[in-house]
Amino acid sequence: MYFTVDSAPHRRLPLYKTVLCVTCALLLIVNGFSLFHNLQALRGAQVLIGQTARVADRLQYLNVLVLDAESSMRGYFLSDHDAYLGPTRTALAESEAEFRELEKLLSDNPNQLKNLAQLKTLVRRRLTIMTQSLDVYREGGLGEIVKIARVSDGRASMDEIRLQVVIMEQEQNETLKARSAMFYEEYQKAVILGMGINAVAIVVLIMFYQLVGRSFATRAEAEHALKMANESLESQVEQRTEQLSVLSRHLISISEEEKVRLSRELHDEIGAHLTSINMDIAAVTMQLQKSDPELAAQLKRARGSLVEVVEMKRRIVENLRPSLLDNLGLCAAIESYCQEFSRMASVRCDCDVDDEIELLTRDAGDLSIALFRIVQESLNNIRKYAKASRVSVMLNRNQEGLMLRIIDDGVGISAANIAKPMxxxxxxxxxxxxxxxxxLNIRRGRNDSGTCIEVAIPVRDNVAPQEERRAAPVFEMVDRRAAPAA
Structure with missing residues (x-):
């Protein structure tokens, strides 16, 4: 299994998905522009409709102005009161204002402007005749007006005005009808185009949704497969870790057994041979002291070397299996080793071991040697790395079992070194x-300085026969997942 810390490569969206996204976006943009164009056209049609209505209203208002002017003039002729002349006097100014408004409204229609010019001529002529009639009435009275009325054809001029107004209204209605038809035709085309664009956009969206759904399903399957692979890998790692842990503990047991066997062989067999050699050399030396002093001196030196070998053998045996541990028990072995450590490292070492511990560990060889080796390894590490001035070794019993604490006031051990593979x-x-x-738990010591090593051993597990633990399979999977990882 290989792992990498390189960053994942940047992957772009596939080309066909990009094309679909761009196409859908373009369709929506075109549809938006089409809708905007349709709204503008509808607004223009509404403006034209309003313009046509205003043209019709103003034409009718012109006709009413002329009729009111004529009616007011007749009332003046009959009653001879100036109050009736109000509409006649304002007709000319109001009609000119209406003509100006109509010219603005009909500025985009040349034919209607021509008709408007004719209507303006007819209205001005009629209003001029009315003004002349007033002058004639003031000079000659009602008789002159009657004479003029018999000669002139005033009704015909009014009919021309009404006819011109009707013509203009009809032409305006035809223009509105043509523009409305053109608008509805364009509107139908826009609706059809919009529906087509929407249909294509819907199809593209459906295709894109299907592609996204497939991609999501593929990704979900890949994630599920990766999850299953991770779970399988974690299970394998946990299984292999437990197997290695069991193998390590088995090798520790075998190592201790080999050390015991080797120490016994060194003590019994080699010790016996060395003692026999020493006795023989001593006897020969005594016999040669008088006859051959030089050979006696050489044998004496050889005996000194033999004594050094015996001392070396004793140290090797003590390192392999402390004799105090077998002869006097765990408490004496720990106290003796603490004294030796204090002498060699020049560090104060306080040892506190309960007396009842000896009763618990007397028949448990694995427990005794394990606790002693932990104390031995801890004190060796303190002597090499801790730079401590005081060390405390405490072994006592609590409700759960045995508790071993080794505390120093040195530089402490970092979390990185604790988890270091080596x-x-x-x-x-x-x-x-x-x-x-x-x-086994490692934490900071007193006052957050130094190191504290705590070892908790359940008492109920210590009564198991040593032979049964040795007979356990090497790769037996023991459920100790709650314990700290090795």
Whole structure:
């Protein structure tokens, strides 16, 4: 299994998905422009309709102005009161204002402007005749007006005005009808185009949705497969870790057994041979002291070398298997080693071991040697790395079992060093604790300085016969997942 810390490559969206997205966006944009164009056309049609209505209203208003002017003039002729002349006097100014408004409204229609010019001529002529009639009435009276009325054809001029107004209204209505028809035709085309664009956009969206759904399903399957692979890998790692842990504990047991066997052979067989050699050399030396002093001196030097070999053998045996541990028990062995450590490292070492511990560990060889090796490895690490001035070793019993604490006031150990793969000493101590069903915890010491190593060993696990633990399979999977990882 290989792992990489390189960043994942940047992957772009596939080309066909990009094309679909761009197409859908363009369709929506075109549809938006088409809708905007349709709204503008509808607004223009509404403006034209309003313009036509205003033209019709103003034409009718012109006709009413002329009729009111004529009616007011007749009332003046009959009553001879100036109050009736109000509409006649304002007709000319109001008609001119209406003509100006109509010219603005009909500025885009040349034919209607021509008709408007004719209507303006007819209205002005009629209003001029009315003004002349007033002058004639003031000079000659009603008789002259009657004479003029018999000669002139005033009704015909009014009919021309009304006819011109009707013509203009009809032409305006025809223009409106043509523009409305053109608008509705364009509107139908726009509606059809919009519906087509919407249909295509819907089809593209459906295709894109299907592609996204497939991509999501593929991604979900890949994630599920990756999850299953991770779970399988984690299970394999956990299984292999447990197997290695069991193997490590088994190797520790075998190592201790081999050390015991080797120490016994060194003590019994080699010790016996060395003692026999020493006795023979001593006897020969006594016989040669008088006859050959030089050979006696050489044998004496050889005997000194033999004594050094015996001392070396004793140290090797003590390192392989402390004799105090077998002869006097765990408490005496720990106290003796603490005194030796204090002498060699020049560090104060306080040892506090309960007396009842000896009763618990007397018949448990694995427990005694494991606790002693943990103390031995801890004190060796303190002597090499801690730079401590005081060390405390405490072994007592609580409700759960045995508790071993080794505390120093040195520089402490970092979390990186605790989890360091090459920390064989710490791993060995942890495996020894796990071998006895216990746990090992490393934390900061007193006042958050130095290091404190705590080893908790359940008492109920210590009564198991040593032979049964040795007979356990090497790769037996023991459920100790709650214990700290080795």
């Amino acid at each position: 920390s064989h000493g710490l791993l060995g101590m942890r495996e020894r604790a796990l071998l006895l069903g216990g746990t």
